[in-house]
Amino acid sequence: MCFQRNLFKFDHAKDVYFNFSSLLTFNFTHSCKMLQKHIIHRLIQSALKEDIGSGDITTSVALSGREIGNARVVAKEDMVVAGIGIFKEAFSFSEEEVEFTNSVEDGVLVKSGDVLTKMSGNLGDILTAERVALNFLQRMCGIATLTRRYVDEIRGTGAKILDTRKTTPGLRVLEKYAVMIGGGFNHRFGLYDGILIKDNHIDAAGGILPAVDRVKKSAPHTLKIEIEVKNLKEVEEALSAGVDVIMLDNMEVEEMKEAVSLIKGRVLVEASGNITLSNVKKIAETGVDFVSIGALTHSAPSSDISLKLKA
DSSP states (O other): OOHHHHTTOSOGGGOOOOOGGGSEEOOSOGGGOEEOHHHHHHHHHHHHHHHHTTOOHHHHHHSOSOOEEEEEEEESSOEEOOOHHHHHHTTTTOSSOOEEESOOOTTOEEOTTOEEEEEEEEHHHHHHHHHHHHHHHHHHHHHHHHHHHHHHHTTTSSOEEEOOSOOOTTOHHHHHHHHHHTTOBOOOSSTTSOEEEOHHHHHHHTSHHHHHHHHHHHSOTTSOEEEEEOSHHHHHHHHHHTOSEEEEESOOHHHHHHHHHHHTTSSEEEEESSOOTTTHHHHHTTTOSEEEOTHHHHSOOOOOEEEEEEO
């Protein structure tokens, strides 16, 4: 099989330090968001090396290496498609081209039994990359599908669903992309591209006012300042400190309503903590601008998808 040598064909000359905020590029049509290929290639290459190691023993001894045929990728449950391009890229290390036809686009809602894509090529290569390709696709579809459920649940409230940094290490770019495909929005990508003063920062700095004061003196003036608060007293302190966004953390719905009334639209308001599908609408109806949900990426079940060969 030809995967072993092609796993090392990726050009690492461009593997230099880069700003992750440039990873996502958009053409602003919901179904056609794309990710920069060099990042995706590194992720896929690493996953293939992990799975294949020194070689796909089963495929190399069970097949001659010359078998050519077709396959279909089928949804086994209803889902929002995300990562179909990533799925295809997993086969890009094959020396013999794997061709795809009749592929659905990211963002499409499919039913159980629908075909996501048809493929043809060397069956050995298809079998070798199958699991890695499906792992990416199933994970991303699961995140997009869960995100869509939250988005649908609060539709009409005016609030937006946000993700968090609670992502799988190394896969954040894919998982946050899947959130967007599901209709959600990205919070900061990492610690470097947004200011969020959390409770531990406040405790370490000696309070809300000194923490915000230090940030204002040192941080770039172009960045908004967000702060986490846990009660109405801290809401008042945050307002007097002059922040741009207040995160209401783990507040009960009634207290959130009071906080929104106290803030009176002077700053943006985010709700966070212990948010589920059963309570997200009530939280959104308090008047908050954003609802951030870690479960979108840390607890989304992978979608059920299968690949079936037809020689």
